[in-house]
Amino acid sequence: xxxxxxxxxxxxxxxxxxxxxxxxxxxxxxxxxxxxxxxxxxxxxxxxxxxxxxxxxxxxxxxxxxxxxxxxxxxxxxxxxxxxxxxxxxxxxxxxxxxxxxxxxxxxxxxxxxxxxxxxxxxxxxxxxxxxxxxxxxxxxxxxxxxxxxxxxxxxxxxxxxxxxxxxxxxxxxxxxxxxxxxxxxxxxxxxxxxxxxxxxxxxxxxxxxxxxxxxxxxxxxxxxxxxxxxxxxxxxxxxxxxxxxxxxxxxxxxxxxxxxxxxxxxxxxxxxxxxxxxxxxxxxxxxxxxxxxxxxxxxxxxxxxxxxxxxxxxxxxxxxxxxxxxxxxxxxxxxxxxxxxxxxxxxxxxxxxxxxxxxxxxxxxxxxxxxxxxxxxxxxxxxxxxxxxxxxxxxxx
Amino acid sequence: xxxxxxxxxxxxxxxxxxxxxxxxxxxxxxxxxxxxxxxxxxxxxxxxxxxxxxxxxxxxxxxxxxxxxxxxxxxxxxxxxxxxxx
Ligand code: FES
Numbered sequence: 001x002x003x004x005x006x007x008x009x010x011x012x013x014x015x016x017x018x019x020x021x022x023x024x025x026x027x028x029x030x031x032x033x034x035x036x037x038x039x040x041x042x043x044x045x046x047x048x049x050x051x052x053x054x055x056x057x058x059x060x061x062x063x064x065x066x067x068x069x070x071x072x073x074x075x076x077x078x079x080x081x082x083x084x085x086x087x088x089x090x091x092x093x094x095x096x097x098x099x100x101x102x103x104x105x106x107x108x109x110x111x112x113x114x115x116x117x118x119x120x121x122x123x124x125x126x127x128x129x130x131x132x133x134x135x136x137x138x139x140x141x142x143x144x145x146x147x148x149x150x151x152x153x154x155x156x157x158x159x160x161x162x163x164x165x166x167x168x169x170x171x172x173x174x175x176x177x178x179x180x181x182x183x184x185x186x187x188x189x190x191x192x193x194x195x196x197x198x199x200x201x202x203x204x205x206x207x208x209x210x211x212x213x214x215x216x217x218x219x220x221x222x223x224x225x226x227x228x229x230x231x232x233x234x235x236x237x238x239x240x241x242x243x244x245x246x247x248x249x250x251x252x253x254x255x256x257x258x259x260x261x262x263x264x265x266x267x268x269x270x271x272x273x274x275x276x277x278x279x280x281x282x283x284x285x286x287x288x289x290x291x292x293x294x295x296x297x298x299x300x301x302x303x304x305x306x307x308x309x310x311x312x313x314x315x316x317x318x319x320x321x322x323x324x325x326x327x328x329x330x331x332x333x334x335x336x337x338x339x340x341x342x343x344x345x346x347x348x349x350x351x352x353x354x355x356x357x358x359x360x361x362x363x364x365x366x367x368x369x370x371x372x373x374x375x376x377x378x379x380x381x382x383x384x385x386x387x388x389x390x391x392x393x394x395x396x397x398x
Numbered sequence: 399x400x401x402x403x404x405x406x407x408x409x410x411x412x413x414x415x416x417x418x419x420x421x422x423x424x425x426x427x428x429x430x431x432x433x434x435x436x437x438x439x440x441x442x443x444x445x446x447x448x449x450x451x452x453x454x455x456x457x458x459x460x461x462x463x464x465x466x467x468x469x470x471x472x473x474x475x476x477x478x479x480x481x482x483x484x
Contacts, residue, residue: 272410272411272412272443272444273443273444275443276443286443288410288440288441288442288443290423290440290441293420293423295420298410298411298412298415298419298420299410299423299441301443311410311411311412311415312412313412314412314415314416
């Protein structure tokens with residue numbers, strides 16, 4: 001698994017009273033080609049018409065980015081296709097395309113950024129704003145009253161770097177409501193730097209949300225335009241190890257202990273017998289925590305060195321069901337399954353260490369069949385994590 | 399002289415939990431508080447009884463003696479008796 005992770009997310013609030021946005025954000029990943037394209041487009045005006053134009057632009061930008069044509073040329077094609085508004089003599093939509101390519105090991109992440117008429121994107125290294133050179137190309141289109149400028153830049157992103165793009169609904173928020181000129185680029189830059197300062201590891205999801213929320217509140221909770229913001233953050237992956245099932249051979253208990261000890265990340269042990277083995281190998285005491293359980297999920301235990309210790313099959317199958325049904329953890333009872341799900345959702349990479357010894361107790365015909373087979377449940381968990389939550393997963397047997 | 403408390407362990411391994419252990423965990427709702435005051439109740443992981451196969455889950459250990467197939471009624475009686483004999 002890679003040692004670098006690209007965390008991308010966006011947030012959006014539509015203009016007050018509109019059910020559809022004139023800002024369109026598109027994100028596509030092509031893992032086989034190590035290629036990500038993030039496009040933000042703002043159609044002139046708001047509502048359906050603006051949405052159609054912005055979608056058109058965003059989709060074109062996307063298609064072209066995934067084709068072998070170089071990005072500046074693609075931008076030109078888009079510009080030539082975009083109609084110019086008859087009355088206002090300006091083009092119908094703007095765009096920011098971040099085309100991200102990376103080496104297999106992710107050690108080098110190249111960004112190709114093309115910007116047309118959106119507020120300029122911002123970069124941060126940690127909480128420090130970074131400025132960089134952009135080259136400008138001027139285009140004179142038929143029917144347009146002025147030349148239009150496309151700016152283009154190329155740079156590398158390193159661990160701890162962020163690239164933030166947004167629509168003018170962000171920079172112009174607050175206009176006429178206490179801020180004579182709106183929030184403006186400087187205000188936005190300062191706000192982001194402060195947010196990162198407060199929480200250096202803030203996720204792209206949280207940061208984009210914070211920015212959009214701030215703009216919304218500057219607009220007096222009635223946005224005057226669509227507000228959209230996307231964040232790209234390069235960081236170390238958050239890893240989670242799930243250990244479940246006793247090893248097939250007793251001699252492997254030590255190996256299991258070793259693997260747990262060496263794992264760099266959070267750790268969950270799931271299964272009563274498994275927990276006893278780990279407790280013995282670690283020489284750590286295992287105590288049941290009777291404050292955290294529900295009628296479907298037995299109590300968790302506490303053990304030094306392990307972040308969460310749960311019962312096995314009931315808990316795992318409950319967790320699988322929660323993931324498959326996309327239940328929000330906030331709506332769950334306070335039991336170990338909830339904690340388990342929260343830890344899964346907080347991770348980027350999940351590794352399963354699966355012991356294959358069969359538990360005689362579960363051969364009992366009185367026990368519901370669905371808790372029967374460990375491998376089936378792990379298969380469900382991995383599928384849900386990958387397909388629904390886009391996590392990376394891996395597995396090894398012991 | 400003060401009586402020593404009755405030591406109660408409710409098995410919360412998977413087999414016991416699904417077959418009634420969960421009901422016993424609600425002991426605060428159905429056992430006489432006066433009796434509870436003289437007991438020290440904790441949960442424990444699989445007692446390995448379920449694998450031997452004499453008797454049925456859920457298993458409870460009271461002062462190190464194992465009882466099988468314990469339901470709420472039986473749990474009350476067992477505790478009351480143990481407290482009386484302590
Ligand atoms: S689960 Fe209770 S004895 Fe095994």
